[in-house]
Amino acid sequence: MTSAPHLLTDPFLQLPTANSVQVVWFTEFSGKKHIVTYGENLEQSTLAKTNKLSRTREDQQSKVAHITTNQPVKRDIWRHEAKITGLTPGVSVPYRVISMEEHGASVSSNVFTLAANPQPGQKLKILLTSDHQLKPMTAANLQKVVETVGQVHGVWLAGDLVNVSDRASEWFDDSRGGAFFPALQGRANYEIIHNDVKTIYTGGQIIQQAPMFTAIGNHEVMGRLEKTNSLNGEFNDTIPRAVAQKLYSDESLIDNSFNTRTYEEIFSLPQSTTGGKKYYAVTFGDVRLVVLYATCMWRTPKLDTPHKGRYTEPAQNLEQPENWGYGQLIFEPIAEGSEQYNWLQAELNSPEFEQAKYRVVMLHHPPHTLGDNIVPAYTNPVQIIERDPQGKITAIRYEYPKTADYINRDVLPLLEAADVQLLLYGHSHLWNRFVSPSGMHFLETSNVGNSYGAAWGDKKREVPTGYKKDYVAVGDPYGLEPVIPTIAPLLGEDGQPIPYIASNDITVFSIFDTGAGVVTSYYFDTRKPDSDVVKFDEFKLKQN
Numbered sequence: 037m038t039s040a041p042h043l044l045t046d047p048f049l050q051l052p053t054a055n056s057v058q059v060v061w062f063t064e065f066s067g068k069k070h071i072v073t074y075g076e077n078l079e080q081s082t083l084a085k086t087n088k089l090s091r092t093r094e095d096q097q098s099k100v101a102h103i104t105t106n107q108p109v110k111r112d113i114w115r116h117e118a119k120i121t122g123l124t125p126g127v128s129v130p131y132r133v134i135s136m137e138e139h140g141a142s143v144s145s146n147v148f149t150l151a152a153n154p155q156p157g158q159k160l161k162i163l164l165t166s167d168h169q170l171k172p173m174t175a176a177n178l179q180k181v182v183e184t185v186g187q188v189h190g191v192w193l194a195g196d197l198v199n200v201s202d203r204a205s206e207w208f209d210d211s212r213g214g215a216f217f218p219a220l221q222g223r224a225n226y227e228i229i230h231n232d233v234k235t236i237y238t239g240g241q242i243i244q245q246a247p248m249f250t251a252i253g254n255h256e257v258m259g260r261l262e263k264t265n266s267l268n269g270e271f272n273d274t275i276p277r278a279v280a281q282k283l284y285s286d287e288s289l290i291d292n293s294f295n296t297r298t299y300e301e302i303f304s305l306p307q308s309t310t311g312g313k314k315y316y317a318v319t320f321g322d323v324r325l326v327v328l329y330a331t332c333m334w335r336t337p338k339l340d341t342p343h344k345g346r347y348t349e350p351a352q353n354l355e356q357p358e359n360w361g362y363g364q365l366i367f368e369p370i371a372e373g374s375e376q377y378n379w380l381q382a383e384l385n386s387p388e389f390e391q392a393k394y395r396v397v398m399l400h401h402p403p404h405t406l407g408d409n410i411v412p413a414y415t416n417p418v419q420i421i422e423r424d425p426q427g428k429i430t431a432i433r434y435e436y437p438k439t440a441d442y443i444n445r446d447v448l449p450l451l452e453a454a455d456v457q458l459l460l461y462g463h464s465h466l467w468n469r470f471v472s473p474s475g476m477h478f479l480e481t482s483n484v485g486n487s488y489g490a491a492w493g494d495k496k497r498e499v500p501t502g503y504k505k506d507y508v509a510v511g512d513p514y515g516l517e518p519v520i521p522t523i524a525p526l527l528g529e530d531g532q533p534i535p536y537i538a539s540n541d542i543t544v545f546s547i548f549d550t551g552a553g554v555v556t557s558y559y560f561d562t563r564k565p566d567s568d569v570v571k572f573d574e575f576k577l578k579q580n
């Protein structure tokens with residue numbers, strides 16, 4: 037069979053330095069040669085390095101045209117990366133990529149522009165986003181970003197890029213048209229139907245010309261390799277490293293507990309000495325951005341459930357420790373004294389951090405929110421095993437002492453002391469924001485669909501009863517009042533302004549304008565495809 041070769045993605049920009057930037061793209065053929073041509077007349081060229089992704093697969097739940105299978109099968113995908121050097125800060129240069137097959141046919145991308153890392157003083161518009169996960173409003177959201185503010189200079193994405201990280205089609209070509217790269221590259225084809233009116237959204241052509249920095253969310257993490265017969269099963273099959281050590285002492289600890297291999301293979305990111313790409317800091321224009329690896333396993337809050345729970349193990353698994361879920365386990369320690377905490381402390385004392393005009397921290401897990409997922413506390417689950425007089429296990433539950441919340445107890449005091457101006461996070465699929473008494477801002481701007489609502493007014497979180505610790509059903513469990521949007525808040529049923537947007541019809545995005553030091557949030561009502569985007573909130577960062 038012969039067909040014209042095609043690129044699996046457009047190229048996108050990663051890891052800009054003072055005089056270079058990486059161009060990355062993907063194909064489904066290894067090819068003879070892959071190059072980037074660039075310069076005013078595309079007269080220069082750089083050869084790419086090619087690597088094959090090691091874990092990308094499809095399975096019975098994949099939605100991709102040419103693959104049907106009833107178990108996970110490997111999908112061959114090659115990643116190409118070229119470092120473009122000798123750039124002048126502030127000067128954009130046209131580029132395109134060309135991939136050549138073994139037998140001569142070649143395919144090239146359109147022409148985009150690349151640039152080195154922006155310098156201090158350069159005014160930037162940065163898109164703040166998260167939790168795309170192929171949700172129904174993602175393509176509409178990103179399309180409205182470009183229609184509203186034009187080309188952004190950077191993208192900060194606070195985790196949960198896809199649903200199941202090893203499922204290739206979620207990144208590249210899910211047949212519903214809203215995969216991760218197409219939505220961020222203006223190549224989506226996602227349909228929203230409302231009142232019989234069909235609207236197709238293409239997403240936004242964004243990351244071809246704007247470097248993206250990402251944080252790891254719970255959806256970037258895969259569980260034990262090949263111990264279940266589906267990728268969703270594998271995603272849910274995480275266990276703590278310490279348990280893996282006991283169960284599989286002589287095998288790979290990473291493959292037998294949890295891993296972020298595919299995420300790390302797809303992205304080129306700044307690295308820290310202790311965390312590699314998993315947590316890092318970078319200077320981008322006037323901003324020092326610190327990215328943490330702060331996320332935990334999502335498990336159901338239901339108590340009477342056949343699934344591995346947040347608060348319980350299901351009855352059928354009580355005698356099989358290898359089948360326990362171990363509650364809402366935390367993937368990377370961040371408590372005081374941990375490697376990540378020590379690295380953060382050193383970063384906050386570094387000249388790059390101290391000299392930056394703006395200091396921003398991005399993490400996936402919410403420090404303050406009205407969303408569901410802030411309860412229980414961000415702390416290692418305390419396992420309580422109940423036995424009958426014969427020693428047989430009768431119940432296993434997990435408690436999460438709120439006083440041991442690592443983010444609120446350990447991390448936030450450090451950030452307050454270091455004059456961080458903004459924390460960006462996601463995970464609960466809503467927009468809301470908070471301000472600490474010292475003026476540190478907290479923003480969750482992750483509304484692209486599948487909202488779980490806001491625990492406010494009559495709406496309560498699902499929290500266990502009869503448990504010992506403190507599980508807060510309404511409001512921010514850590515005591516801050518949500519801020520009412522400053523420009524055009526939505527109104528509740530009583531006609532009063534509400535301090536959040538949690539909707540499966542109204543999508544939200546936020547832009548950080550580093551020239552003005554202002555963060556602006558916009559919403560778009562997908563039920564009214566011809567309606568205007570509404571600027572509904574704006575706040576200014578505290579000046580150091």
Ligand SMILES: [Fe+2]
Pocket residue numbers: 196253254255400462463464
């Ligand atoms: Fe999440």
